Amino acid sequence: MQNPTTSLADDVAVTKRVIAEQKGPVILVGHSYGGAVIxxxxxxxxxxxxxxxxxxxxxxxxxVASLIKDPPPGAPVPPILPPTDGFLALDKxxxxxxxxxxxxxxxxxxxxxxxxxxxxxxxxxAISEPAWKAKPSWCLVASDDxxxxxxxxxxxxxxxxxxxxxxxxxxxxxxxxxxxxxxxIRKASKSLSG
Numbered sequence: 756m757q758n759p760t761t762s763l764a765d766d767v768a769v770t771k772r773v774i775a776e777q778k779g780p781v782i783l784v785g786h787s788y789g790g791a792v793i794x795x796x797x798x799x800x801x802x803x804x805x806x807x808x809x810x811x812x813x814x815x816x817x818x819v820a821s822l823i824k825d826p827p828p829g830a831p832v833p834p835i836l837p838p839t840d841g842f843l844a845l846d847k848x849x850x851x852x853x854x855x856x857x858x859x860x861x862x863x864x865x866x867x868x869x870x871x872x873x874x875x876x877x878x879x880x881a882i883s884e885p886a887w888k889a890k891p892s893w894c895l896v897a898s899d900d901x902x903x904x905x906x907x908x909x910x911x912x913x914x915x916x917x918x919x920x921x922x923x924x925x926x927x928x929x930x931x932x933x934x935x936x937x938x939x940i941r942k943a944s945k946s947l948s949g
Contacts, residue, residue, distance in 0.1 A: 894918070
């Protein structure tokens, strides 16, 4: 499903509507900011597990803004442009290097030009109750991610007591290595189904 990315509350509401339409147990999968969405929406009773794909897994009171506020020295800094009309985007000239370094130049260019604007309110939306405290979680860490440092991904995965898989790849690992993403989702599903 596509989040409206207007605010965390809006994205969680849309996600919960989709969860409510499902007839059985649900595994939520989130990439990047989508990790914050599944962390908040995953408390729904029918959600059985969470899969984070190079994603944020915030704790109670944290937001994506608070998690990226003070990057450690030498950590990559996402090329987020100043807001326009309350929405953010990545600098298209730095998109490939920061977001999709292992994707073909043509595909990375298409991705840069088709970005969904990201609401400033989404960036600052804080988690009320992290679902990973009560639900099993899996994390795919991309070792060459220049948007969310791999060390930060590992730290969030550790505190979530998540099962971790790591692959060499960029933040766009879902495009460059869809098999690795699908394999982690299959492992989560198999584990949850017994």
